[in-house]
């Protein structure tokens with residue numbers, strides 16, 4: 001019989017006393033549920049001085065933002081904890097530290113990142129973290145290289161692929177990214193003024209074939225242990241620091257999916273800044289976003305190549321020039337998945353603060369239009385954009 005029960009704040013405090021790993025467990029006295037994501041409960045646990053000391057996260061047996069009508073596997077807590085533990089081994093600087101998890105209760109305990117802020121909220125306000133792009137590129141290079149065939153022994157790699165089989169969470173991505181926005185689906189939500197643009201996505205043969213290719217590679221290309229949902233709402237930043245959280249979509253998939261999701265969210269912000277800030281600040285913010293996206297790819301690709309040259313164990317994959325050839329495939333995947341993130345966040349159900357917080361209706365609609373148009377351009381041009389400078393030029397051209 002499963003011991004699962006949904007935690008109250010009092011349960012979370014008792015759990016943290018036992019498993020929180022603090023020196024003075026009896027000082028832990030209260031909890032606040034602070035979850036603002038689509039899926040889970042998140043409790044901050046406070047001590048008798050009112051200091052937040054540790055975080056307890058629990059999966060619900062359904063999708064939080066929808067309710068019990070959409071049941072969802074509790075195994076996602078294990079997958080999240082194990083993905084973060086694995087990523088922490090390879091990149092402790094930029095991964096939240098999960099110190100304990102319990103598969104039956106679908107609960108994990110992790111370090112409290114209250115000294116940091118969620119990057120999306122900062123991007124919406126126009127705050128700038130000059131090191132964040134490079135740090136995110138570093139996280140992507142370290143975690144993706146060290147869980148790939150370049151680094152792992154083939155037996156270990158296959159065992160890891162099996163450990164991280166994640167069919168239910170992958171199915172959400174398969175539907176929300178690659179199906180819903182390109183069909184007339186009841187989950188879709190977008191401004192009525194964009195109806196003809198959105199309908200045109202459903203009948204564009206070249207686009208639908210390119211999206212099918214991206215979905216096919218999401219199904220089939222078990223290249224590395226992905227985070228699976230690395231967006232600016234799953235990244236904490238502070239001066240000189242960046243930490244990634246929330247990896248319940250972790251599975252072995254195409255490396256470009258993680259890199260493209262990360263860059264796609266920066267480009268969503270790029271498209272929305274004119275609706276969020278005064279013209280001069282918006283223009284400056286947009287330049288910074290392009291520079292952040294440039295940094296993500298530059299750091300990711302240069303570090304991945306450095307690691308491949310220094311640490312590739314397989315004799316065939318170590319052949320000079322192969323890692324460079326592989327990165328060309330990752331690059332076109334990155335652009336394509338970047339495009340699907342721009343479209344699924346605007347046409348599909350998972351909307352984001354970058355445009356939700358735009359007060360003026362007409363401006364919001366125009367910013368959403370830019371996201372959709374840029375997304376389509378990137379999906380269609382993914383095989384024809386030579387490098388990151390050409391990508392930035394394409395984005396500027398799109399307006």
Ligand SMILES: Nc1ncnc2c1ncn2[C@@H]1O[C@H](COP(=O)(O)OP(=O)(O)O)[C@@H](O)[C@H]1O
Nearest residue numbers: 035036037038039040042055111112113114246
């Ligand atoms: N380790 C942490 N430290 C402090 N706050 C956290 C931590 N993890 C999550 N949070 C807060 O809880 C929110 C929801 O967490 P998240 O992991 O994104 O949940 P979900 O899986 O439902 O998307 C975050 O936006 C953040 O504000």
Ligand SMILES: CSC[C@H]1O[C@H](OP(=O)(O)O)[C@H](O)[C@@H]1O
Nearest residue numbers: 037038039063172176229234350
């Ligand atoms: C039905 S889940 C929708 C959406 O929510 C997830 O985001 P998060 O866990 O960060 O709230 C993920 O992006 C899913 O696609």
